[in-house]
Amino acid sequence: MRTALLITFCISCFNFLNAQDGISEGNLEAISTFNNISIHYDFTGDDNQNSEMVVKYKLSTEDNFKIAAPTMRAHPDLIIDGARLDMNFHAGSIMHLTPGAFYDIEIELTDPDGGSTIENTSIATKEIPQPSQANIKYVAPGNGGGSGLQSDPFLGMQEAVNNAQAGDLFIVTSGTYAPFELLTTGSTDNNISFVSEELHGAVIDGENTDRGIITLGAFDFGIRNIIIDGFLIRNGKWGIDAQNTQFITVRNNIIEAVDYGYVNRREGGLEGDQYITNNEITGRSSWPGSSIPDERGIDIRGNNNVISYNTISNFGDGISTDGPPYEVSYSLDIHNNDIKNAIDDHIEVDGVISNTRIYNNRCYNGRAGISLAPVFGGPVYVLRNELFNYENTALKMNRGPSGIIVVNNTIVSENNATESPTGWQNTFYRNNVILASRYCFEMFGLVEGSNDDWDYGAYTSTRGGGSGTEWFKWNDVRYATVTELIASGLLEGNAIEVTFDDFENIALPEPYPVEYDPSERDFRPKAGSSVIDNGEAIDHLNDSYVSDGMVDRGALEFGEELPVYGAVFDATSSSRIYAEEKWVDVYPNPFYDHVNLITDYPRDLKIEIFNSHGKRWSSYIGSKNNIENRLSELLPGMYFVKITHLASGSAQTVKLIKIE
Numbered sequence: 001m002r003t004a005l006l007i008t009f010c011i012s013c014f015n016f017l018n019a020q021d022g023i024s025e026g027n028l029e030a031i032s033t034f035n036n037i038s039i040h041y042d043f044t045g046d047d048n049q050n051s052e053m054v055v056k057y058k059l060s061t062e063d064n065f066k067i068a069a070p071t072m073r074a075h076p077d078l079i080i081d082g083a084r085l086d087m088n089f090h091a092g093s094i095m096h097l098t099p100g101a102f103y104d105i106e107i108e109l110t111d112p113d114g115g116s117t118i119e120n121t122s123i124a125t126k127e128i129p130q131p132s133q134a135n136i137k138y139v140a141p142g143n144g145g146g147s148g149l150q151s152d153p154f155l156g157m158q159e160a161v162n163n164a165q166a167g168d169l170f171i172v173t174s175g176t177y178a179p180f181e182l183l184t185t186g187s188t189d190n191n192i193s194f195v196s197e198e199l200h201g202a203v204i205d206g207e208n209t210d211r212g213i214i215t216l217g218a219f220d221f222g223i224r225n226i227i228i229d230g231f232l233i234r235n236g237k238w239g240i241d242a243q244n245t246q247f248i249t250v251r252n253n254i255i256e257a258v259d260y261g262y263v264n265r266r267e268g269g270l271e272g273d274q275y276i277t278n279n280e281i282t283g284r285s286s287w288p289g290s291s292i293p294d295e296r297g298i299d300i301r302g303n304n305n306v307i308s309y310n311t312i313s314n315f316g317d318g319i320s321t322d323g324p325p326y327e328v329s330y331s332l333d334i335h336n337n338d339i340k341n342a343i344d345d346h347i348e349v350d351g352v353i354s355n356t357r358i359y360n361n362r363c364y365n366g367r368a369g370i371s372l373a374p375v376f377g378g379p380v381y382v383l384r385n386e387l388f389n390y391e392n393t394a395l396k397m398n399r400g401p402s403g404i405i406v407v408n409n410t411i412v413s414e415n416n417a418t419e420s421p422t423g424w425q426n427t428f429y430r431n432n433v434i435l436a437s438r439y440c441f442e443m444f445g446l447v448e449g450s451n452d453d454w455d456y457g458a459y460t461s462t463r464g465g466g467s468g469t470e471w472f473k474w475n476d477v478r479y480a481t482v483t484e485l486i487a488s489g490l491l492e493g494n495a496i497e498v499t500f501d502d503f504e505n506i507a508l509p510e511p512y513p514v515e516y517d518p519s520e521r522d523f524r525p526k527a528g529s530s531v532i533d534n535g536e537a538i539d540h541l542n543d544s545y546v547s548d549g550m551v552d553r554g555a556l557e558f559g560e561e562l563p564v565y566g567a568v569f570d571a572t573s574s575s576r577i578y579a580e581e582k583w584v585d586v587y588p589n590p591f592y593d594h595v596n597l598i599t600d601y602p603r604d605l606k607i608e609i610f611n612s613h614g615k616r617w618s619s620y621i622g623s624k625n626n627i628e629n630r631l632s633e634l635l636p637g638m639y640f641v642k643i644t645h646l647a648s649g650s651a652q653t654v655k656l657i658k659i660e
Contacts, residue, residue: 020047022114030105031331031355032125033306034275037094038331038355039071039107043115044088049075051111053090060102060122067539068094070428072354072403074377078425079447081326081374081399091354091379091403096544100127129249129275130653131169131193131227133610133640139194139202141175156180157194157204166190166225171638174201179236181215186225191249195655196230197638199569200254206236213258217243222270228253238263239281242274246302249275252569256282261312263299271302276310280567283315287341287365288391288513296320297339306333311566313340318363319347326351327376334358338566341515342366345396346387348373349380354403359383362565364516369394369411378403378426383541384555384563386523387411389509389516397424400447407431407541410523410555414509416442423447429454431535433498433554437462437508439473446475454491456536458498458553462508494536496553502529503554518565525558532558586641590657593632597643606644611637634658 026043039055051073056065071092078085090109097103102124110116137148142155153173154160157180160170164182167190174197186192196202206213213236217223222244230252233239239255242248242264255261261281264271281297293316298307300321312318318339321329329352339346339361346363348371349356358381363369369387372380373396380403387394387409394411395418397404402425410433411417417436423445429452434440440459446452459482463469470478472485479485482497500506504522525531533550542551545560552558587596597607608619609631617634631639639656 020045021050021111022046023051023109023111023117024115026109028107028119028121030121030123031304032123033304033331033333034099034126034128035095035097036331036333036355036357037097037103037105037123037125038091039068039093039105040089040091040330040354041107041109042087042089045115046075046088046111046113048113049073050113051090051109051115053092054108054110055092055094056106056108057094058104059098060104065104065106068092069381069540070379070405070538072377072379072405072426074354074403078377078402079400080376080402080425085376085402087353087377089354089377091377093355093357093379093381095357095359095381095540097125099125101125128652129191129225129227129247131195131229132167132190133169133642133653135165135167136169136171137163139170139172139177141173141177143178160194164192166192169193169195171195171197172202172231174198176203176205179204179206179209179211179213179215181212181218182226183218183221183223185223186247188225188247191225191227191247193227194229194231195227196232199230199252200232202230203232203234205234206258209236212236212238212241214240215243216240216248217245219243219266222246224248224273227251232256234258241265242271244270245274246271247273247275249277250279251275251277252567253279255279257284258282259284259295260299261297261315263296264301264305265299271300272304274300274302274305274307276300276305276307278309278567278569280311280569281315282313285314285316285343287314287343287515288367289316289343292316292344292367299323300332301329303329304331307335307337308333309336309564309567311338316343317345317348318342318366320345320350321352322348322350322371327353329356330354332356334361336360336564336566338362338518339366340364340518344368345371347371348396350374350399351376352380353377354379356380357383358385360385360563360565362386362518362563364388364518365513367391368396371396371398372401372404372424373398375401375403379405381541382406383408384545385409386518386555387413388518388521389413389512389514390417391415391512393417393419396420397427398422400425402426402450404428407538408535408545408551408553408555409433410506411435412506412508412521412523414511418442420444423450424452425450427452427454429457430538431456431458431551431553433458433531435460435498435500435506435508436471440471442473444473444476452491455494456534456553457492457495458502458531459495460498460500496530496534498530502526502531523554524556524562525552525554527558529558586654586656589654591631592658595631595641595656597641608642608644610640610642631658 055068138153140153146154297312419442531553535551
């Protein structure tokens with residue numbers, strides 16, 4: 001299935017004299033993750049920077065196109081991190097999509113000086129990685145030997161990986177195992193998968209190793225298509241040390257007592273397609289710390305990485321892309337993570353180029369919240385995040401970043417809520433709620449020619465709002481109140497002042513550092529709050545959040561369900577083990593004589609049941625919401641149910657346990 005598409009084409013100019021101002025040649029690249037598609041369009045010309053790009057999309061089965069998220073323009077003369085950018089592109093994202101589905105895309109590029117064009121393409125979002133069931137093997141604690149049969153399992157993880165081949169699924173029984181190194185690669189549609197038979201029952205104990213507890217690949221040898229699922233990984237420098245790796249899936253694990261939870265290193269620009277989801281990762285860095293440590297919960301490099309639904313605490317940085325090589329990373333998703341106690345940054349995406357999406361994260365207690373220092377053209381989308389309790393700033397925009405879209409976030413911090421000491425560039429802010437005891441924002445050094453479009457914010461500060469107690473500083477000029485900021489005519493023409501009583505429980509933290517748990521605050525608007533139904537609707541960005549057609553200000557919509565933040569483990573059901581998109585529930589599990597499958601899809605389901613050796617026991621098409629499967633004829637043991645939605649191609653595999 002296609003996940004990336006590159007198109008090269010020439011665009012004729014209206015006349016030769018306009019060649020430099022008109023767009024003359026371009027390369028269009030479309031890259032997909034599970035839920036998002038990145039559009040990046042490199043071109044030449046348009047020296048006067050007046051071209052625009054609009055992206056439209058639809059499911060291939062639909063008739064009408066819809067407008068995608070706002071795009072950003074980067075040009076060669078931008079000075080970012082002290083150097084000229086030397087890139088010329090438009091970029092933007094299509095968000096909140098269905099995994100494993102085909103989409104038609106229309107890119108409309110307009111330039112009054114020539115080169116306007118409309119290009120059409122199609123691309124599929126990625127499917128959630130699944131273990132191959134063709135070759136199932138078993139692993140038990142020990143130190144060498146075994147054949148991999150259920151009656152004669154491999155003894156020890158190193159023995160298993162020494163015998164691994166593309167397409168193997170290793171079922172790892174409960175017990176304690178020594179660290180291991182995997183140097184065998186999987187392949188497309190033939191992952192090498194390691195699944196703990198009992199969730200967190202298989203323990204990989206590093207015994208305080210100064211190396212990796214699990215090591216994937218080597219400094220001079222890369223591997224790909226690996227799944228690590230459901231383990232307890234503990235005691236070592238690197239929980240998972242992934243070197244020169246691609247298409248790695250790490251999910252449902254507990255990683256604890258480590259300096260780094262997951263690190264994708266070697267930094268040769270070869271890394272990519274890392275999927276780190278539904279893990280609980282706990283470090284050994286004591287918050288708030290007396291200095292900034294290097295350790296990170298997830299330290300990631302490369303393109304097309306997805307980091308989602310992780311619970312992360314006690315590291316220098318929670319999630320980081322910061323490190324050489326800079327200016328190589330595209331198409332990153334960081335969403336629904338629950339991050340607490342970061343001595344430095346909760347999330348830092350320093351060095352990325354375009355189409356990084358940071359949304360639905362909850363971040364408490366840190367020196368800084370989201371670091372965008374720098375972004376090389378953008379866009380980086382910062383959407384619907386809860387950010388609470390910072391020593392310095394919730395949004396770090398240092399080193400001249402360009403291309404930042406910040407929409408519907410809630411930021412609460414004692415002292416300044418947000419600040420930047422040097423010139424950020426090309427920003428779009430909408431519908432953000434910011435509460436502080438000093439400046440709501442303190443911004444210096446506006447760059448000439450920067451397009452900074454800020455509006456529909458909701459603000460309050462606990463200080464006076466007079467001379468010496470102003471709420472805002474923009475380009476080193478102070479504005480005492482929301483009214484004075486609006487009157488400046490520079491920005492925030494539709495800003496409002498809010499109170500703490502507009503929200504369920506949004507009180508400021510005590511002066512830093514005081515540790516808070518997310519359970520101590522509730523950012524939801526109260527009934528009658530001034531933020532309800534008066535935000536600005538932004539094409540596409542509110543599609544998954546607003547059901548009444550009226551956008552609120554802040555991260556949470558009144559009356560809507562709260563997002564899921566962080567890892568969710570359920571020892572009685574393995575539904576989350578094989579798919580992030582949980583559209584099938586299976587119960588009871590373990591089962592005695594029957595199971596129920598409850599699905600969001602009302603019809604056109606193909607249901608296949610396999611035994612633990614990969615042999616298909618039954619297969620049929622279902623067309624009901626609630627499909628009861630009587631399995632009394634099966635012998636006790638482990639089975640797999642694969643459910644495929646025939647219309648979209650979405651598939652989910654669930655592990656079942658039959659008991660006597």
